[in-house]
Amino acid sequence: MAPKTEEMRKGPWTEQEDSLLVRFVRLFGERRWDCLAKVSGLNRTGKSCRLRWVNYLHPDLRHGRMTPEEEHLVLDLHAKWGNRWSRIARCLPGRTDNEIKNYWRTHMRRKAQERKTSAYPSSSSSSSSSSSSSSSSCSPPAAAGVVQSEGVKVYSMDEIWDEIAAADSVTGLTAEECGVACPPLPCPKWEDCSESLWKVDDEFKMATGLLPVDDLMLSDFHHSD
């Protein structure tokens, strides 16, 4: 339902948009993204707002390189659960599913290529990133076993994961343990923010009346790594 005369904005977020989004998320909580998007005046979809918040603006997010522990955890959990990125992400506090997904893609693609080249240095018909990215690169270990491609032995992702997991001496963390030990990111629930809804009028004025940006600690979000 978008009888809008104006197009929704797409593409990279500006600092102003970020600050506005932060204000309104604090106001409304992490719910009603569609409503939030409209009320805030951001010319973005609720979906886009949510994604921006979850993947970048959330104060509890950790940015920067994965630690070796995190890498091991990702490997282990992916071996267990496959491409359940959101599930895996819940076990890595401060990391998002998108981040882990991206990490896995690049990390594993590189490892796979390394392994292929080291095992079969003469195989020049190595799949390019584009071809491998479409469906096979991240697919869960369904097609196990070694694939024969035009006489060339190719490792399946299953095997690759297996070898990597073995080589890296897995952390040994079970799913259950993880579920207990790694609660989701602490975040204000809609109910928790309901009280603020009653103050929306005032706070809305404050927000639209432009609270000082420094009050929002935007430096936390736009930190340079």
Next chain:
DNA sequence: AAATGAGGCAACCGCTATCGG
């Protein structure tokens, strides 16, 4: 110093599940 390619990351898209009326 410039051109090219690869890698990394942010954002979008489509689908599915869940919830409320």
Next chain:
DNA sequence: GCCGATAGCGGTTGCCTCATT
């Protein structure tokens, strides 16, 4: 029980940056 709205998830794409030639 049905339907529409909303939220969440996984896959994919496009852009930017850095390294290499």
